[in-house]
Amino acid sequence: MRVDSGSHRGTRLAVPEGKDVRPTSDRARQAIFNILVHSHDAVSEAKVLDVFAGSGALGLEALSRGATSLIAFEKDRAAADCIKRNVAACHETERTTIVLGDALNPPEAHRYKRFTPADLVFLDPPYAQDLIVPALTALKERGWIAGNALIVAEMGDRDAFTLPAGFQLIDERRYGKARILFLRHAD
Numbered sequence: 196m197r198v199d200s201g202s203h204r205g206t207r208l209a210v211p212e213g214k215d216v217r218p219t220s221d222r223a224r225q226a227i228f229n230i231l232v233h234s235h236d237a238v239s240e241a242k243v244l245d246v247f248a249g250s251g252a253l254g255l256e257a258l259s260r261g262a263t264s265l266i267a268f269e270k271d272r273a274a275a276d277c278i279k280r281n282v283a284a285c286h287e288t289e290r291t292t293i294v295l296g297d298a299l300n301p302p303e304a305h306r307y308k309r310f311t312p313a314d315l316v317f318l319d320p321p322y323a324q325d326l327i328v329p330a331l332t333a334l335k336e337r338g339w340i341a342g343n344a345l346i347v348a349e350m351g352d353r354d355a356f357t358l359p360a361g362f363q364l365i366d367e368r369r370y371g372k373a374r375i376l377f378l379r380h381a382d
Contacts, residue, residue: 196252199225201259203285210250211274219253219319219349223370227347228256230366230377237315237345238262244313244339246298246320246330251278251291253317253347258287265291266313266339268298298330304338312341322351327376328359335361335380346378 198206199221219227231237239261245254248267258265265287269275275295282291292310296302298320304310316334320326327348334340350356352374358364366377 196221196250198252198256198259198285199228201256201261203255203259203287206255206259206285208250208252208255208281208284209277211271211277220370220373223349223373223375224252224256226368226370227253227375228260230368231315231345231347232260234366235345235377241315242311242313242341244268244316244334246316246318246334247326248278248293248317249274249319251281251293253319254291255281255285255287257315257317258285258290262315263290264309264311266294266307266310267291268294268296268301270295270297299326299333301333301337301339312338312344314341314344316340316344316346318346318348320350322372323354325355328357331359331362331378340380342380344380346376346380348376348378350374350376 196208241262243257243262246268248269254265362378368375
C-alpha cells in the first residue's frame with residue numbers, strides 16, 4: 196500500500212498483520228479523497244481524527260494532501276506500532292499523535308496538549324460489529340469531534356446503520372463490499 200497523492204505520494208505504508216485488519220482498498224481511498232477534495236474542500240488545513248486507524252493510511256493521506264494535524268486512534272498495540280512506523284516513513288511525527296485506546300470509551304480529548312477537536316474524521320472499524328454509532332457517540336461526548344465536522348465512515352455493504360442523533364447523512368457510496376457514508380456533525 197502507498198500514499199496516493201500529495202507531498203508523500205508513493206511512500207510505502209506497512210499494514211498490520213491479522214485477520215481483523217482490513218485496509219481501505221486503493222480504489223475506495225482514491226474515491227474518498229476525490230470526493231473530499233473536489234466536492235467538500237475538506238482536506239486542506241483540516242484537523243484529522245483517524246479512528247480504528249489500522250495502518251494510519253487514511254490520516255496520512257490527508258496529511259499528504261494538506262491537512263494540518265492527525266490524531267490516529269487505535270486500540271491494538273501492534274497496529275499502533277505499525278502506524279508509528281508509517282508516520283516516521285512520511286516524516287510526520289511532529290504533526291501526528293497516536294492514541295492507544297478504545298474509541299468506544301475514549302479519554303477526554305482535552306487531556307492531549309495541542310489538541311483541538313477534529314473537523315475531518317475517518318471511522319473504519321471491523322465490519323459486522325456495529326461499532327460506528329457507539330464510537331461516534333462516545334467521541335462526540337468526549338470532545339474529539341468539532342461542530343460541523345465531516346465524518347467518513349466505512350462499513351460492510353450489508354451492515355445495518357441507524358443515523359445517530361446530532362449527525363446528518365450527506366452522501367453514500369459503494370465500492371465492492373464497502374459502503375462509505377459521508378456524515379456531517381450537526382451540533
